[in-house]
Amino acid sequence: MDHPKALIIAEKPSVANDIAKALGGFTKYEDYFESDDFVISSAVGHLLEIAAPEEFDVKRGKWSFANLPVVPPYFDLRPIAKTESRLKVLQKLIKRKDINQLINACDAGREGELIFRLIAQHAKAPQAIKRLWLQSMTPAAIRDGFASLRSDADMQPLADAARCRSEADWMVGINGTRAMTAFNSKSGGFFLTTVGRVQTPTLSIVVEREELIRKFVSKDYWEVKAEFIAAAGVYEGRWFDPKFKKDVAAPDARENRLWSEAAAQSIVAACRDKKASVKEEAKPATQLAPQLFDLTSLQREANARFGFSAKNTLGLAQALYERHKVLTYPRTDAKALPEDYLDTVKQTMENLAENSSEYRPFAKQILQGDPKDPKAKAGYGWIKPNKRIFDNSKISDHFAIIPTLESPKSLSEPEQKLYDLVVRRFLAVFYPAAEFRVTTRITEASGHHFKTEGRVLVSPGWLTVYGRSNQADDELVAVQEGETVQTESISAIPLKTKPPARYTEATLLSAMESAGKWVDDDEMREAMAEKGLGTPATRAAIIEGLLAEKYMVREARELIPTAKAFQLMTLLRGLDVEELTRP
Template identity: 65%
Template sequence: MSKKLIIAEKPSVAADIARALGNFTKETDYFENDEYVLSSAVGHLLELAVPEDYEVKRGKWSFDHLPVIPPYFDLNPIEKTATRLKLLIKLIKRKDVDTLINACDAGREGELIFRYIIRHAGTKKPIKRLWLQSMTPTAIREAFSKLLDDSEVQSLAEAATSRSESDWLVGINGTRAMTAFNSQEGGFHKTTVGRVQTPTLAILVEREEVIKKFVPKDYWEIHATFSTDNNHYKGKWFDEKFSKDKENSEARAERIWDQGKADAIKIRCQSKPGIVSEESKPAKETCPLLYDLTSLQRDANSRFGFSAKTTLGLAQTLYEKHKVLTYPRTDSRALPEDYIATVKDTLHSLDKTQYGVFARQVLDSDWVKLNKRIFNNTKISDHFAIIPTSLEPKKLNEIETKLYDLVTKRFLAIFYPAAEFLVTTRITRVEGEPFKTEGRIMINAGWQTVYGKSLINDNSSDGIVLPAINADKPVITEEIKVIPNQTRPPARFNESTLLSAMEGAGKLVEDEELRAAMSAKGLGTPATRAAIIEGLVSENYLQRIGRELHPTAKAFSLITLLRGLKIPELISPELTGDWEFKLRQIEQGKLKREMFMTKIAEMTKHIVEQAKNHRGKTISGDFAILKVPCPKCGGVIHETYKKFQCQQCDFALWKILAGRQFEVGEMETLISQGEVGPLQGFRSKMGRLFNANIKLTDTFEMKFEFGGNDTEEADAIDFSNQPSLGRCPKCSSPVYEHGLYYVCEKAVGVTHTCNFKTGKIILNRSIEHEQITKLLQTGKTDLLTKFISKKGRPFSAYLVIGKEGKIEFEFEQKASKGKTANSDESKTSLPSSKKKEA
């Protein structure tokens, strides 16, 4: 009897399919029943490789062997998942398997995972496509009843392969070419670039350049307080003739650039009567569109500080594990036009939850109707908007609950009517000078009811209610102030604003309808943007400082190089957005894959040729002048592309040491103090990351200083010039800063009698002096954030002194059973008993 082989993307999805279809027997890493064999990949199992005949064994990073544009690509098994690949190949080749069902994630990457497996297996067996929008058992069974023919997703497969191969060509050739250029004078300075990653970085660098060059300008505002019979209200002076000035983006109607003018208006208007006129107009505010992945990531970052990667992971868990959200990797913000019945079923299921009052209101008011803003087939690509499913959420943790709540409230609110306001504009004229006052009163909360707004609490907090006036009686200018101020530079990007800029191909578009229209030419896709940001962080092109993203010296150096080499393809968001648009056209069958790949090959050749042609040439750029004098002659030190060079003598220091590039501030500290650190991100010749202090020797060379080794000094260290940070928890001797560590004074030197020391950097997080002092005094630090686990995950913990004086982690106590994830108890900082040695 013949059978069909189902291949899912992950083991958890395979298990869900087995439960939904039923009657499966569990074998080793696969399931089987009378009709199906069911197994899964574990993400990507194969990666692109240059065919043996075309790959260079030695000198890969040399210009002599670039560009690398093979006529075709081989596929190499990924070593850590090779066993799973062998199992799938064995199942594919079973004689009783006559049909293959692609049940990988319903999108470009899922298609690619499956296609590579089939290509590697060399099979010609017929293929069907399972297209899942939801992981509920009902949705799975319904999708199996509507399997797609392989021909229906052929263009998606071509787009997926094109994306993979184009990223390889640009990434490998660009990285090797830039590395070869930067390594001309010796050493190996790996310089990674990417088709989407580098233009994204350019957005951040350009913003940082604007901030650095920004010169604040003084301006003044005039604020007045007016009194009526029994009340007061405030007004702000404005220029009635103001119109936007393209050449002066900082101009505003209320800004005065001459203090003398502002003071003159104040003197003229002080204590004078004012004549009032006002106009009231109704205004409406509609609920924002349903979430796609990018808009969900933006909101989660703005409200909760979640990174794009965290939000994607949570949404995927809520989809796969808990099955309470629909497919998250979507760029659509609408629902299918035939989805009204499903929406009503979901609302009925929400009726039994904490959202019941809102779900009942929507159902009882019959608000679920064919509305093109919500139900629109033309606004749907592979997937529709993210909404809750009909399953009730159970056992969600605190952050899963937050994300589920965000999606569910938006789903409910979209069906409510618009919020209605009465907006009043009052103009008070004093001696002919106009002062504007605006008030907004909510008339109908509409969709904002779902978010806790009401007529009562809005008008008492957010709403501005203007006191009544007597039209026949003037008001008195009770107080008038001239408020000095300065213009401010544009804000640095956080993940929310960067995602918005990526979606708009480098343009920060506030209007969500317009942004959605531009998203086809955005940088990357909703499914890949989180990984792009994380890649920039992991390559040390970006640092997270609070919620802001700061480009590093390495980032500026790369963009300076690409500008100098005249390679706009790698730094222009618009050009890269156009490539993404062409990939979308391939998906839609409007563009041939061969045409796209020809253009990518031309782009790759141009990148390499530009790097080759500029060998030995100076790369100009907007470089810094250091604030500290040359330690050798007292001259001025200039930053160049590769060095920090004195302009009066031969003193120079390389900007890159052991694969790590120095920030200007770090170099200034090294030159002025003779030492800087500990610094992270150095890489040994074996490729291992390490931390170190850097010292400037008497001969003005940089030297690694590790310190803290038990037997590194023959004599005791002299700590007499240092303040003690506290008492050693093992022997009560003083603890001092030493090299990369905080150490007991009895723990260094040959005759050491104690072994207490703890790193200044623990799991990629610098430990401040103040926290070590608190640890030694009280046995516990404050709650410290941004530790990075060995699996690359950020976490927060206390450092505590454990048994025998060892430093350990102690984690926050989570909400206990029976408490909601958002209860006050879950927000306390009570320590749990769960500890781990730091």
């Protein structure tokens, strides 16, 4: 037998190419690379899908309730037609006599695990399996990954989870879609009504919000605003009720809202041209830098800041990871780094200080740190153990998205914007907290109280990274202790209560992420506390799927459910299918 070799299967051709370059010594053939020890080839995403075996399946004409649900005793694998030639290449390589080991180099996540497992199952591969687990695509990271391959036994739980999810999606999606389609088509015709395990509960969140907006009845209320003259100048105050307490029964009530014009006008009349006394208290406040990005928080920020859709952000982050190699693996749900990552962070900072004029001053400042800090390690500055940043217990498969040691070359404008978001967040997290002085001033005229708030930035801390320096945001006009001020002008302002806002992609991603909190069953809520609807990697596709199926439309940044969505929800509620209408 020839010298035994390991077959490395990557998820896409570009990754196979990167692995060959990083390991070196390969000859390129049409569909694979080969060296003395390895053969490398790749899938192109999913090559197989699960399906019910022929004898258990129900054909489209028979989609009636009598033939449902379809619960096959096992699942067959069906090659996906447009990539079948790729599957044949891999099968041929797996059957080679000199291949004695398979290395799964598909994306390091649940989906990558499934892509590989289905190929190995379909080819009835007898070889031992090892797993390449990458956090970033730099050549050094690829070589390190090969030096510490994971065992097949280590990966079994992830493989089981991947299979379980894909089979659950099939069971709910196929049976739900067929049942709803049968119901909608019972008086003739064929009305395809798609339903999904994650898609439909997500849609219910959007529909429920729209129902609240439609039912909303606006109420009139008044606020009273006054201007007061002090020796140093004029400032504004807003009337409030110091005895106000929040009440669940009155969700619209606020400390500064008056529900009748007469009440507002009586305050105006009582305080007009009157003298007033002033009390104020100033408290220091600090604000920590936001945590490092996981995929969902990056998608939210990019949607709020640049209007990027969740799908676009994922595509850009994937390109920055795979093609440009300047970011770590993006499909992550962690906002922390491993506890042994201080040295890598230090190298990354040194790299930014050396190669980027834009980030140099911040990276240098972090490496320099505070010379008087006794805890700082020489050369590490502000980079030190800190559970908010370095915490193994907060990491499952992958850690937070951070820049790699590669410097970016030729990024497109959207790629540059996203890269900048990640780098600035990475720099900011090592900076000290921003410090403010918050002043609350209460002006009392004729027994009525007016509130004025001012916030002054004392030390910008991490805000420096975002271009903020020590400036007064809303510095209040100074009032001396015991000074009496004069009411200069006062008026009642008529306003209306507003309905809840429609979801944008940013707010819907947040709602999906925290969907566990809305579960009524205590035990289920406990189980879902850390989990939401979908995973960071699938949420974008779920939203896009609902748009493609015309269950929602995008108007400016708002997501609006269509009549089709309302029909489906009415139908599911009418049939009492709670599982698909609640998170």
